[in-house]
Amino acid sequence: xxxxxxxxxxxxxxxxxxxxxxxxxxxxxxxxxxxxxxxxxxxxxxxxxxxxxxxxxxxxxxxxxxxxxxxxxxxxxxxxxxxxxxxxxxxxxxxxxxxxxxxxxxxxxxxxxxxxxxxxxxxxxxxxxxxxxxxxxxxxxxxxxxxxxxxxxxxxxxxxxxxxxxxxxxxxxxxxxxxxxxxxxxxxxxxxxxxxxxxxxxxxxxxxxxxxxxxxxxxxxxxxxxxxxxxxxxxxxxxxxxxxxxxxxxxxxxxxxxxxxxxxxxxxxxxxxxxxxxxxxxxxxxxxxxxxxxxxxxxxxxxxxxxxxxxxxxxxxxxxxxxxxxxxxxxxxxxxxxxxxxxxxxxxxxxxxxxxxxxxxxxxxxxxxxxxxxxxxxxxxxxxxxxx
Numbered sequence: 001x002x003x004x005x006x007x008x009x010x011x012x013x014x015x016x017x018x019x020x021x022x023x024x025x026x027x028x029x030x031x032x033x034x035x036x037x038x039x040x041x042x043x044x045x046x047x048x049x050x051x052x053x054x055x056x057x058x059x060x061x062x063x064x065x066x067x068x069x070x071x072x073x074x075x076x077x078x079x080x081x082x083x084x085x086x087x088x089x090x091x092x093x094x095x096x097x098x099x100x101x102x103x104x105x106x107x108x109x110x111x112x113x114x115x116x117x118x119x120x121x122x123x124x125x126x127x128x129x130x131x132x133x134x135x136x137x138x139x140x141x142x143x144x145x146x147x148x149x150x151x152x153x154x155x156x157x158x159x160x161x162x163x164x165x166x167x168x169x170x171x172x173x174x175x176x177x178x179x180x181x182x183x184x185x186x187x188x189x190x191x192x193x194x195x196x197x198x199x200x201x202x203x204x205x206x207x208x209x210x211x212x213x214x215x216x217x218x219x220x221x222x223x224x225x226x227x228x229x230x231x232x233x234x235x236x237x238x239x240x241x242x243x244x245x246x247x248x249x250x251x252x253x254x255x256x257x258x259x260x261x262x263x264x265x266x267x268x269x270x271x272x273x274x275x276x277x278x279x280x281x282x283x284x285x286x287x288x289x290x291x292x293x294x295x296x297x298x299x300x301x302x303x304x305x306x307x308x309x310x311x312x313x314x315x316x317x318x319x320x321x322x323x324x325x326x327x328x329x330x331x332x333x334x335x336x337x338x339x340x341x342x343x344x345x346x347x348x349x350x351x352x353x354x355x356x357x358x359x360x361x362x363x364x365x366x367x368x369x370x371x372x373x374x375x376x377x378x379x380x381x382x383x384x385x386x387x388x
Contacts, residue, residue, distance in 0.1 A: 039065030041086075049345070050076040050096070067106065075346045076100040076116065087124075090114055090131065097338050097346050110149065113351055115338060115375065122159065129167070132351045134336055134375050138171075147187075150352065152336075152375065158183070165189060170333070170376070174211075176201055179221050185209065190333075203227045203246065216241060225264060236260065236282070247293050254278050261285040265293035310381040312374060318386035319362055325372055325383065326357040335376035341368065362387045 042062045048055040050062075055072065062068055067086040076098035087106050090096060094112040102116050107124030115134040121127055122141020129146070135153040142160045152170040158177045166186045172193045176183040179199040186204045189195070191211040200221040203209055207227035214231040216223050218239020225246035233253040241248065243264035254268040259282055266288055268278060311328040327335065339348040339360065347370070348360060360372075365387045373382045 039063055039067070041067045041069065043069040044072040044074060044094075047073045047346075048075070050074055050079060050081065050098075050100075064105075070094045070096055070112065073097075073346050073349075075340070076102075092131070095346070095349060097349065107143070113336070113349065115336065115349075119153075132336060150334075179219060185227075197223055200224075203229055203243075205245070224262075254280075256280045256282045256284065258282040259285075260288055263287050263289075265289045265291070267291040267293070310374060310376065312372070312381050312383040314372070314383055314385045318388045320388055321363050322359055322361050323385065324357050324359050325374075325385075327374060327381075328356070330356060330376060333376045335374050337372055337374045339370055339372045341366070341370055 040058060040063075042056050042058065042060075044055050045057045046055045053060045055074070056062065062083055064083055066083055068083055068088045070090040071094050073094065074096045076096055077100060079098070079100040080103075081100055082103040083106060088104055088108040090110045090112040092111040095115065097113070097115040099117045101118040102114075102120065104121040105123040108121055108127050108129075110129045110131045110133055113132040113134070115132070117135065118137045118139070119133060119135040120137075120139040120141075122143065124143050127140070127143055127145045129149045129151055131149045133149070133151045136155070138151065138153045138156045140158045140161065140163075144162050145158065146164045146166070147169065148166045150168045150170070154171065155173045156169065156171040157175040160177055160181055162181050163177055163183045164186070165184070168187055169189045171191050174189070174191045174195045176195070176197050177199050181199055183197070183199065183201045184204070185202065185207045187207060189209045189211075194213045194215065195209075195211040197214070197216045197218065199218065201223045203223075203225040205226040209227070209229040211229075211231045212233070214229070214234045216234070216236045216239060220239060222240045222242055225241070225243040225248060228247045228249065230249040230251075232251045234248070234250045235253075235255045235257075237255070237257040240259045240261055242260070242262035244262055246264050248264060248266045250266075250268045255278070260266060262285070266284070267290065310330070313326045313328075315324055315326070317323065325337070334352045334354050336351045337349065337353065337358065338346060340346055347365065350358070367388050369384055369386050371382055371384045
């Protein structure tokens with residue numbers, strides 16, 4: 001009976017991953033098709049809306065074949081934006097924000113902020129994020145990607161390419177690339193719901209991974225952990241989990257169906273729990289220690305850390321001069337906020353805010369209604385307020 005259950009579990013996990021990958025690759029194919037020919041280099045010269053010809057030099061909204069340089073605060077609402085032949089560069093202090101879909105045929109270099117609904121890339125040569133990428137769906141294709149800034153979204157999928165994280169990745173759902181690509185984590189990865197590791201993954205000694213449900217189906221590859229990986233539940237059903245001094249920490253359910261080796265420490269906070277929550281039908285090498293390393297940072301965190309939604313409140317409302325927006329449900333997470341007027345024009349924004357409330361100076365705002373969008377790994381919430 002145990003064997004039948006483990007096989008069923010394996011099949012279900014594989015099915016879930018394949019569904020996720022099929023969805024992502026189908027979307028990438030839809031968004032990123034033919035390579036465009038080389039066009040003009042379009043640079044912004046003023047704040048404004050993406051489709052306003054006057055904010056671009058040379059004049060005119062970008063075409064598919066153009067290289068894009070953002071040197072201002074640009075809003076992008078209700079658009080499908082597809083480009084470019086060479087590079088999409090958002091310079092430091094600049095931004096592209098809105099609810100649009102971006103599909104890149106170019107390499108990207110993000111030194112500022114991109115805050116959009118969907119951000120899909122796959123036809124460039126080398127992609128780098130030194131700033132902030134915030135998207136409901138972030139989909140990356142088949143070129144090397146280095147993140148030294150903050151990448152956050154509801155769904156983050158790294159396709160068939162090497163991924164180096166030296167910054168922070170925050171998501172509800174994360175898929176790391178399959179073999180022969182490699183994920184190399186030197187920073188922080190925080191996944192509130194599910195993380196699928198389906199290819200070679202190295203978690204370095206200074207790195208940290210915190211995840212709700214961790215699924216490792218490595219298909220002959222190795223998850224090598226010299227840092228710390230914590231999970232509410234961990235199902236290791238294919239491949240080898242190893243390391244030479246790292247820690248694997250599990251709060252609830254631990255299912256091992258393949259091999260755990262090396263000189264790592266594995267700590268299941270519910271050892272010997274009622275089957276099928278805890279089950280070992282694979283092998284754990286004698287060199288692996290069990291709960292002998294120092295306590296893991298995230299084991300014991302309450303479930304509401306992963307489930308409490310963001311709630312926003314504004315006071316006073318209406319306001320004049322200044323006001324405050326308070327956020328409930330962050331649980332220590334940083335966030336990004338953007339404020340827009342009713343025409344969709346961005347009037348203020350801030351990234352990597354750590355407080356539970358922030359003050360906004362509306363002394364120079366026109367009278368009228370505004371809305372504030374707050375995004376964090378916990379989700380995306382909005383609230384309206386009035387200035388008079």
